[in-house]
Amino acid sequence: MIQIGDVVVSFDVLREKFLCNLDACKGACCIEGDAGAPVALDEVEKLEEVLPVIWDELSPEAREVIDRQGVVCTDCEGDLVTSIVNNKDCVFTCYDERGCCYCAIEKAFRAGKTDFYKPISCHLYPIRIGDFGRYKAVNFHRWNVCKAALLLGQKENLPVYKFLREPLIRKFGEDWYRELEIAAEEMKKQGWL
Structure with missing residues (x-):
């Protein structure tokens, strides 16, 4: 170290x-695992602010989870994480025509619709x-x-x-x-x- x-x-x-190889993994890091992505407390407000911008990109199931419990929740270890759909997909995960998942927040950022890229834990993965x-x-x-x-x-x-x-x-x-x-x-x- x-x-x-x-x-x-x-x-x-x-x-x-x-070097990420999206063609091979299809974005599995956004849909695999036992909890959502770790979120810093100061990112919760940013996630809530970006929600109206990306709402239409989200699946009906993701919208239902967000309506019910919010954009984040506490996992079994007591950490703040993004909410997930069906114990699998991050609520901000969307899919393209090739079946690759992508982050709706990052897509909005790249389109100039928000100044928030995505949670730093996702960006750093x-x-x-x-x-x-x-x-x-x-x-x-x-x-x-x-x-x-x-x-x-x-x-x-x-x-x-x-x-x-x-x-x-x-x-x-x-x-x-x-x-x-x-x-x-x-x-x-x-x-x-």
């Missing part, structure tokens, strides 16, 4: 290769952030549904931290990311990566 400010970064974030009070931990999450992304990342030689440059800057800032790049380059020179 390396430490940059109050953030501890797992070597796997620097060492592992990753496969990185997960642990909050331990005085410091945060940046870890690489291994999940079978991302096997094709690991293979494509290896083929393209794209480390996780480079693939996730934009969301890492969104979360920690440009100066922090520059320090991460410097640390990674130094580790390469010393043969650790």
Whole structure:
């Protein structure tokens, strides 16, 4: 692990290769698992603000869940997460004509309809952030549904931290990311990566 400010970064974030392969996985990270995506408390208001913009993109089942319990809920571990439909799909998941799922919030952002990209945990995936009070931990999450992304990342030689440059800057800032790049380059020179 390396430490940059109050953030501890797992070597796997620097060492592992990753590049999403939507053609292979069809966006499974938005529809698999036992709970919705982790949400920060300050993101709840943003999710509620964007709701009228994306409402028509959502499935009738997702709208029903949102009407009943809201955009977020508390999972079995006590964490705040996006609500899910039928113990599977995130309520913000939509499908295209190829059967690939996509985020209705991200689609609205890319169309210039909102300034909220999507929850940071989604934007950062496969990185997960642990909050331990005085410091945060940046870890690489291994999940079978991302096997094709690991293979494509290896083929393209794209480390996780480079693939996730934009969301890492969104979360920690440009100066922090520059320090991460410097640390990674130094580790390469010393043969650790």
